[in-house]
Amino acid sequence: MTFPFILFAVFFLYLINSMTNTMCLEKEIPEDRQPYVFRTINVLITILLISTYIEILYVY
Known part of the structure; x- marks a missing residue:
């Protein structure tokens, strides 16, 4: 599931x-200003992906 x-x-x-x-x-x-835009979006998407992985790992 991880890979x-x-x-x-x-x-x-x-x-x-x-x-x-x-x-x-x-x-x-x-x-x-572009590096700040990229950094903000990447941090938010990474948080979303980590929370999704944790939800999949522990709920299913």
């Missing part, structure tokens, strides 16, 4: 980062 979830998480983080990059380009976010 498929890790593969899913890596793919999901890559997909979210590519969408974040597209959003930064479309909204014309300045270069100096």
Whole structure:
């Protein structure tokens, strides 16, 4: 169960980062603010993935 979830998480983080990059380009976010946008989104998605993994691990 762990290995498929890790593969899913890596793919999901890559997909979210590519969408974040597209959003930064479309909204014309300045270069100096982009690292903060990426960091915030990545931290929130990582928290979501960890909580989902823990829920799957202990509930099912």
